[in-house]
Amino acid sequence: MSNKEWPLYEVFIRxxxxxxxxxxxxxxxxxxxxxxxHARDTYTRRQEGVSLWVxxxxxxxxxxxxxxxxxxxPAKDKIYRHPTFYEIPDGxxxx
Amino acid sequence: xxxxxQTYVSRLGDNALILAQRMIEQVAAYPELExxxxxxxFALDYLGQARLFYSYAAELEGEGRTExxxxxLRGEREFQNFLLLEQPVRHFGDAxxxxxxxxxxxxxxxxxxxxCGEPRVAEIAARAAKEVTYHLRHNGQWxxxxxxxxxxxxxxxxxxxxxxxxxxxxxxxxxxxDRTFVDAHGGPNPASLRDDWTTDIAALLADATLAMPADTWxxxxxxxxxxxxxxxxxxxxxxxxxxxxxxxxx
Numbered sequence: 214m215s216n217k218e219w220p221l222y223e224v225f226i227r228x229x230x231x232x233x234x235x236x237x238x239x240x241x242x243x244x245x246x247x248x249x250x251h252a253r254d255t256y257t258r259r260q261e262g263v264s265l266w267v268x269x270x271x272x273x274x275x276x277x278x279x280x281x282x283x284x285x286x287p288a289k290d291k292i293y294r295h296p297t298f299y300e301i302p303d304g305x306x307x308x
Numbered sequence: 309x310x311x312x313x314q315t316y317v318s319r320l321g322d323n324a325l326i327l328a329q330r331m332i333e334q335v336a337a338y339p340e341l342e343x344x345x346x347x348x349x350f351a352l353d354y355l356g357q358a359r360l361f362y363s364y365a366a367e368l369e370g371e372g373r374t375e376x377x378x379x380x381l382r383g384e385r386e387f388q389n390f391l392l393l394e395q396p397v398r399h400f401g402d403a404x405x406x407x408x409x410x411x412x413x414x415x416x417x418x419x420x421x422x423x424c425g426e427p428r429v430a431e432i433a434a435r436a437a438k439e440v441t442y443h444l445r446h447n448g449q450w451x452x453x454x455x456x457x458x459x460x461x462x463x464x465x466x467x468x469x470x471x472x473x474x475x476x477x478x479x480x481x482x483x484x485x486d487r488t489f490v491d492a493h494g495g496p497n498p499a500s501l502r503d504d505w506t507t508d509i510a511a512l513l514a515d516a517t518l519a520m521p522a523d524t525w526x527x528x529x530x531x532x533x534x535x536x537x538x539x540x541x542x543x544x545x546x547x548x549x550x551x552x553x554x555x556x557x558x
Contacts, residue, residue, distance in 0.1 A: 219340070240342050243453070250446050251342035254349055 221270040222248040224255075226262035234266050242267075312488035314368045315388070317429060318378060319485070319531065321361030322389035324436075325379055327410065328354035329546050330397055339400060346446060347403070353439040360432045380550035384540055385533040392475035394530070394539045401461065404450045405468035408512065411444040413479045413505050420496040429493070448512055455516025466518050477526025479505070485531075 219241040225234035237256045242248035248267040257265065276284055288294070310318075331351035338344035362375035392410055397403045418440060421433035454461040480502040482490075490497050513520050529535065549556055 241340065242342070246449060247453075250346070250449070253442075254346040254446075255342055258345075258349060 219243045222252070222267045223270050223273060224252040225266040225268070226252075226256060227264035228262050230263060234264065237261070239270060240267075310369060312485045313426070313492070314365050315485045316489045317361050317368065318365035319388045320429075320432075321358045321365060321375075321378060322387045323393055323410075323414075324354045324361060325358035326387065326389040326542070327393040327407075328352075328358060329542055330393065330395075330406075331403070333545075334397060334403060343400075350407075350439075350443050350446075353436075353443070357432065357436045357439070360435075364428050364432070376550070380547045384535055384543055387535070387539075387543075388531050388533050390475070390478050391527050391530040391536055392472060392478065394535060394542060395472060395475060396538050399464065401454050401465040402468045402471075404447050404454065405465055406472055407443065407447045408451050409469075409472055409476055409509065410479070411440055411447065412508050412512070413476075413501060415440045415444055416501050416504055417496060417498070420501075424493045424495040426489075426493040426495070429495070451512060451518075452516045455513070455518040462517065465516070469513070469518055470521050473521040474524055474527050478528050478530055481528065481531060483531055 220243075221239050222242055223239050224237045226237045227234045237252075240248065240251040240255050242251045245267070248269075249265060252265050252267050256262070328351045331347055331354065335348050335351070336344070338347055358379065359375050362378040365378060366373045366375060390410070392406065395406065397406065415437060418433040418437040422430050422437055424430050424433075451465065454465045456462070480498045482498050486498055489495050510520055527536075
């Protein structure tokens with residue numbers, strides 16, 4: 214038996230209709246179909262979701278932690294970009 | 309003397325429980341974490357089905373017995389599960405093959421039972437059918453991966469298919485209990501499930517590049533409570549706690 218590990222997949226779950234998929238964790242699988250099964254068996258045993266996405270981890274293009282300062286810090290002092298100067302009318306949810 | 313309906317229902321419980329017990333024996337022995345979880349989940353699905361069938365059988369009997377009495381306090385001859393399900397599992401491939409052979413039959417039984425005239429059986433069957441649909445999908449894919457995998461995996465699962473094959477004839481036997489249920493509630497005659505099963509299994513085996521065994525001698529006896537040698541050991545382990553500490557609970 215080969216000791217090569219199966220490729221890694223990231224798992225995203227939609228917890229209920231209308232909400233977006235959220236990252237839940239990762240699993241190993243030999244192919245896409247197996248990845249979906251493993252995601253189902255590992256992450257939805259307690260009714261966590263109504264829809265699943267699996268994505269090969271290698272397909273995710275991530276930002277470089279070394280660039281955090283350049284990428285994200287400039288937004289810190291742009292308080293005017295936040296919609297905090299509005300009054301939110303009563304009855305508006307999920308904003 | 310139990311009625312045919314009671315026997316019919318408790319047999320469904322026996323099949324689910326004995327398969328679950330064999331799967332539980334494999335817990336912590338699986339090659340991959342994700343498959344380990346799948347196996348334990350599937351075993352719990354079957355355990356849940358056994359509880360529902362046994363609870364109903366106990367209710368029909370009306371003598372105050374519970375699901376636990378059916379599982380833990382009956383002797384070997386009182387269990388009427390298929391011999392296929394009590395066969396020991398030597399490795400992952402065995403577990404997959406055994407499940408596929410049974411589930412291809414069980415799913416079509418459950419689908420027909422869910423439309424039968426016995427309301428409780430129909431209700432339990434409808435719920436179980438959802439679980440088994442997923443198991444079969446999962447296990448069927450594994451059969452193809454292993455059969456059409458490496459030389460080693462191919463020869464091992466071919467051996468599994470050949471070893472379990474003689475136990476598949478029993479699935480389609482129809483005795484008085486079946487006949488009475490069919491006449492009274494319109495469930496399927498087991499013999500009528502055979503053609504679809506053969507077609508589906510042949511297709512799956514072909515996908516997996518596995519050979520379908522030739523017609524051969526078929527084992528029989530499970531439905532009459534006549535079991536194979538390993539069954540006593542299975543019961544001894546499963547029933548140990550209740551036999552040694554009667555009434556133990558938590």
